[in-house]
Amino acid sequence: MICSLGDSLEEIVDxxxxxxxxxxxxxxxxxxxxxxxPYYLIERNVTDKLHNRSEAYFYEVLFxxxxxxxxxxxxxxxxxxxxxxxxxxTSMDVPVFEGNHRKSSSTVSGTFLKSxxxxxxxxxxxxxxxxxxxxxxxxATACTSSANALLYAAAMIGExxxxxxxxxxxxxxxxxGFYGFEALKSIAETDYRPFDKMRDGLILGEACGAVILxxxxxxxxxxxxxxxxxxxxxxxxxxxxEEGFAVAETMNRALRQAGILPxxxxxxxxxxxxxxxxxxxxxxxxxxxFGCEMPxxxxxxxxxxxxxxxxxxxxLILFTESVKTGFVPSTPGFREVDDKLNxxxxxxxxxxxxxxxxxxxxxxxxxxTTLIISNKGDRA
Amino acid sequence: xxxxxxxxxxxxxxxxxxxxxxxxxKLGSYTEEHFxxxxxxxxxxxxGARQCVHNHxxxxxxxxxxxxxxxxxxxxxSVLDEIYTAGSxxxxxxxxxxxxxxxxxxxxxxxGVRGRNIMVSSQHLSFERGLELLQVDFALxxxxxxxxxxxxxxxxxxxxxxxxxxxxxxxxxxxGWLYVRPVKDGACGEISEIRxxxxxHACIKWMTERGKSNVDLVSFGALIDADEAAAMKKILHxxxxxxxxxxxxxxxxxxxxxxxxxxxxxxxxxxxHINRDQRGHFAVIEVERY
Numbered sequence: 049m050i051c052s053l054g055d056s057l058e059e060i061v062d063x064x065x066x067x068x069x070x071x072x073x074x075x076x077x078x079x080x081x082x083x084x085x086p087y088y089l090i091e092r093n094v095t096d097k098l099h100n101r102s103e104a105y106f107y108e109v110l111f112x113x114x115x116x117x118x119x120x121x122x123x124x125x126x127x128x129x130x131x132x133x134x135x136x137x138t139s140m141d142v143p144v145f146e147g148n149h150r151k152s153s154s155t156v157s158g159t160f161l162k163s164x165x166x167x168x169x170x171x172x173x174x175x176x177x178x179x180x181x182x183x184x185x186x187x188a189t190a191c192t193s194s195a196n197a198l199l200y201a202a203a204m205i206g207e208x209x210x211x212x213x214x215x216x217x218x219x220x221x222x223x224x225g226f227y228g229f230e231a232l233k234s235i236a237e238t239d240y241r242p243f244d245k246m247r248d249g250l251i252l253g254e255a256c257g258a259v260i261l262x263x264x265x266x267x268x269x270x271x272x273x274x275x276x277x278x279x280x281x282x283x284x285x286x287x288x289x290e291e292g293f294a295v296a297e298t299m300n301r302a303l304r305q306a307g308i309l310p311x312x313x314x315x316x317x318x319x320x321x322x323x324x325x326x327x328x329x330x331x332x333x334x335x336x337x338f339g340c341e342m343p344x345x346x347x348x349x350x351x352x353x354x355x356x357x358x359x360x361x362x363x364l365i366l367f368t369e370s371v372k373t374g375f376v377p378s379t380p381g382f383r384e385v386d387d388k389l390n391x392x393x394x395x396x397x398x399x400x401x402x403x404x405x406x407x408x409x410x411x412x413x414x415x416x417t418t419l420i421i422s423n424k425g426d427r428a
Numbered sequence: 429x430x431x432x433x434x435x436x437x438x439x440x441x442x443x444x445x446x447x448x449x450x451x452x453x454k455l456g457s458y459t460e461e462h463f464x465x466x467x468x469x470x471x472x473x474x475x476g477a478r479q480c481v482h483n484h485x486x487x488x489x490x491x492x493x494x495x496x497x498x499x500x501x502x503x504x505x506s507v508l509d510e511i512y513t514a515g516s517x518x519x520x521x522x523x524x525x526x527x528x529x530x531x532x533x534x535x536x537x538x539x540g541v542r543g544r545n546i547m548v549s550s551q552h553l554s555f556e557r558g559l560e561l562l563q564v565d566f567a568l569x570x571x572x573x574x575x576x577x578x579x580x581x582x583x584x585x586x587x588x589x590x591x592x593x594x595x596x597x598x599x600x601x602x603x604g605w606l607y608v609r610p611v612k613d614g615a616c617g618e619i620s621e622i623r624x625x626x627x628x629h630a631c632i633k634w635m636t637e638r639g640k641s642n643v644d645l646v647s648f649g650a651l652i653d654a655d656e657a658a659a660m661k662k663i664l665h666x667x668x669x670x671x672x673x674x675x676x677x678x679x680x681x682x683x684x685x686x687x688x689x690x691x692x693x694x695x696x697x698x699x700x701h702i703n704r705d706q707r708g709h710f711a712v713i714e715v716e717r718y
Contacts, residue, residue: 166497168552186550190529190530204560224526230517232520278545279542280543412529412530413530414545
């Protein structure tokens with residue numbers, strides 16, 4: 049995983065454990081706006097500065113994250129060759145286009161229409177680079193993109209359709225997203241504070257995460273996917289029904305598919321974008337699902353930002369790697385309970401052992417996805 | 429293979445410069461909802477899918493699988509122009525609509541369904557991959573009824589495709605849809621095979637081993653070259669080739685359009701659709717029209 053916290057899992061988990069975050073500010077130069085907004089940027093060395101980025105940089109980050117996932121999983125060449133690729137992203141190849149456009153004098157839309165090779169391009173580049181022989185599936189469901197990639201990769205393995213999957217969530221900084229969310233007035237001024245009374249929006253982040261899924265555990269402590277669900281809340285294209293029923297139904301279906309009850313959940317990783325509507329809807333839905341027995345809730349976006357379509361994979365990695373080292377992360381930045389939500393996320397790291405956990409993801413277009421994962425030894 | 433029965437099909441194919449106003453007018457034949465702030469991609473999605481389920485009462489849990497090569501190409505280009513050329517923040521709904529799954533959302537809302545809502549892409553094999561996901565959902569019981577379609581705006585740049593294929597295509601806006609259920613009662617056809625191969629040899633071997641189960645019609649995706657098509661026809665002995673690319677034109681979702689056109693046009697026939705991507709991976713879909 050590569051994100052604003054670093055490019056090694058040890059470094060990233062250590063930062064999470066000690067609530068260290070790294071937040072930049074980015075100006076709206078193209079629109080000549082007289083202010084900046086926060087952004088969780090990847091910065092591994094000086095050449096990573098936004099204005100220096102190129103197509104080569106985009107693929108270097110991607111291939112580096114995938115290489116590390118292969119290395120960490122201990123896959124041999126045959127295992128890599130035979131796997132299938134599930135890719136999820138909101139921006140897809142827009143960062144590549146924007147990088148190329150900076151060096152071009154053509155009209156923007158003309159260049160884009162001619163240079164866009166489609167949503168499947170990035171997964172295609174992964175299989176070419178690593179000699180992967182399996183199929184590619186690129187998911188574009190806004191902020192649930194890579195969560196849905198995980199859902200289907202797990203389902204295909206579970207059904208015996210495939211043996212192994214590489215699941216990648218990748219969204220790199222792009223002006224389309226940064227200016228777009230600013231147009232929606234969704235970006236917070238300074239701090240990321242989901243569920244907090246003083247929350248004022250989301251802060252975008254960039255990340256590339258890669259996970260390997262197989263039908264059997266390779267190492268003790270590896271997580272398994274017990275079940276999941278995806279539904280469409282047709283309330284609004286930008287927000288969810290504030291009563292939370294559609295979101296709650298997604299959680300309940302995931303629980304049923306996993307064959308467990310709400311009381312079996314040890315902790316919930318909330319989507320928690322920090323926007324007014326998301327947090328209200330998500331709280332309402334969790335109350336419908338869990339009633340008065342709400343499990344501990346954590347919000348991971350204050351660590352790495354809202355990585356949009358990539359958050360499915362990257363927050364899964366952040367969560368599982370933290371639990372592997374013994375803790376469920378707290379939510380940095382949370383200060384005051386919002387009486388309307390009446391929910392306090394973890395403010396200190398919680399000791400974690402074996403258990404079953406719920407991960408929630410929501411997106412534009414009413415997309416709702418819930419994953420249920422476990423590290424319990426008896427479910428291998 | 430889990431049975432996938434086709435209960436209806438539709439294909440909307442529009443000229444390269446189909447006017448969104450024309451699409452809105454045409455959509456008015458199928459729904460009273462007035463759509464604001466929607467673009468060509470969304471209208472193509474709505475029109476193709478509404479045509480498909482016009483005479484069906486849908487279950488609340490019906491799922492939508494939207495496959496595409498390029499997604500919301502036109503609006504993404506316009507929003508980039510707002511940022512880079514006009515130097516302004518984009519219009520909020522313009523930005524939201526760059527996320528192509530909004531098309532599947534508007535469709536779900538219009539139809540009053542809230543099942544799975546998935547958008548998937550895979551270079552030249554998007555529709556085939558979408559069918560594979562649907563098949564897994566059927567097997568898991570995660571989806572009962574489903575609308576699966578392929579939607580793409582006409583490509584303004586032909587260069588890449590023509591370099592890959594050595595063919596010249598008429599570029600069109602395409603939206604092809606199937607209404608698929610796991611029950612046979614009331615069906616007009618079925619998908620009897622979805623299969624992928626890592627190369628052409630494996631695909632040819634499979635065709636050879638199929639023996640006498642010949643098909644009436646064959647059709648080929650854009651990247652199958654003339655030699656490959658000839659070799660396959662020699663094995664399959666079809667009655668005819670359904671060259672939908674020549675007859676109706678190319679869009680990124682030509683496969684979805686071709687298969688839905690087959691269902692609409694060829695009663696009592698079987699079709700084997702053979703496709704490949706630029707890596708040389710092959711995929712076949714066998715369809716029977718009752």
